[in-house]
Amino acid sequence: MKTPKRILVVISGRHTEHPALERALKFAELDDIHIHLFNSIYEPVMELTDVLSSEHRKEMKSQYMADRYLYMDTLADDLDQKGISCSVNVAWHRELHEAIEEIVNELEPDLVIKCITADRFNINPFAMPVDRHLLRYCKAPLLLIRDSHWVNKPILAAIDPTVRDTKHIALNHNILEYSKMLAQVTKTQLHSVNTFETPNMGPSMDVGWANIDFQSIKVDTTNAHKNKMETLLKEHDLFINPYHVLEGRADIVIPDIAKKIDAQLLILGTVGRTGLSGAFIGNTAEHILANMNCDILTLKPNL
Structure with missing residues (x-):
């Protein structure tokens, strides 16, 4: 079994640490890899059609996407400085698991790495709909992690x-x-x-x-x-x-x-x-x- 070459890393918002990315970097110690950084965003405020015009919603979506791409690019720059090939994708999607499935179907990665979705009450992956769905239906090998290292x-x-x-x-x-x-x-x-x-x-x-x-x-x-x-x-x-x-x-x-x-x-x-x-x-x-x-x-x- 060769080291996975194309790794899709699901980035969960703006944080000082990204355990899924740290885990992907372990594979870079053994072989040349390509890391695709993926993030899906959606803002429920966009549903306020009675308050926001279609033009306002379009402009707000554009701003949200630009802001998130700017942040994701900083992560990509760090990887570039380490000599690791990388790319970035930000999706606008109401359902995270569907967004992940779509990018998996498009890129066909060798491995998907994602932090287990958790709240302060539960870290059981089958208690959270996103992870439960991915465990059942993700076409690529799926690594759900709890800790950074x-x-x-x-x-x-x-x-x-x-x-x-x-x-x-x-x-x-x-x-x-x-x-x-x-x-x-x-x-x-x-x-x-x-x-x-x-x-x-x-x-x-x-x-x-x-x-x-x-x-x-x-x-x-x-x-x-x-x-x-x-x-x-x-x-x-x-x-x-x-x-x-x-x-x-x-x-x-x-x-x-x-x-x-x-x-x-x-x-x-x-x-x-x-x-x-x-x-x-x-x-x-x-x-x-x-x-x-x-x-x-x-x-x-x-x-």
């Missing part, structure tokens, strides 16, 4: 080595290759995790289940997953890296192991434009990400 904490890659369909097999390979590259960028350790569920002998089961050795099923399933995990990791020269094969629901187990190893980044996959899928489809994925207190990178098979 990567530190010396592990990366966690969530994979499923038992899948058989072409898309999910490709997805596993993409996740591991991207994880290797990011481990190099961050100079940190890479962990991988696979979860599985087995039937349990519950009190509601009648005596007819007594002849089934559930413990043996659990052991055999664990060994099968471990063997497949080891085979997949060997293909990527990652066999010496720590890996975790754990029984339980993915939405519970993955956040737990991420917390245990103090992961700074979770990498998982999506298939198509129907949203997070595979072992991480629908509510399961949302529960995983809602419980993660770290950066999140989502990938698709066709990187």
Whole structure:
């Protein structure tokens, strides 16, 4: 996996620091990259049609756009001084997620970096409509970040080595290759995790289940997953890296192991434009990400 060359950085207004941009600069340490700075603005005051004439609204929009371009150009100038290729785009759009999708479709970047949308009450990416929409539908790899800097904490890659369909097999390979590259960028350790569920002998089961050795099923399933995990990791020269094969629901187990190893980044996959899928489809994925207190990178098979 090569370092992403074309990186779209979503700038969220005027601030003294831009964590998404700082994160993009880490990739410049490994390779020549092009950073496209993107900002979307909209002013609800423009809706006051009874107060503002169409000419006034047009003039105000022009002023808003010029002011924001002026600010974005200062960020671009800083990148130029560092010898980093860059470009700037400011969009006027009522919906931020739609503006981002449109620029992604136009530029086809290798990576999109955006700060997790947060308010003082919530930093769960699925609680905020913009991030929830992007996680489900963004065509490019999407990195949602919480902090400005990567530190010396592990990366966690969530994979499923038992899948058989072409898309999910490709997805596993993409996740591991991207994880290797990011481990190099961050100079940190890479962990991988696979979860599985087995039937349990519950009190509601009648005596007819007594002849089934559930413990043996659990052991055999664990060994099968471990063997497949080891085979997949060997293909990527990652066999010496720590890996975790754990029984339980993915939405519970993955956040737990991420917390245990103090992961700074979770990498998982999506298939198509129907949203997070595979072992991480629908509510399961949302529960995983809602419980993660770290950066999140989502990938698709066709990187």
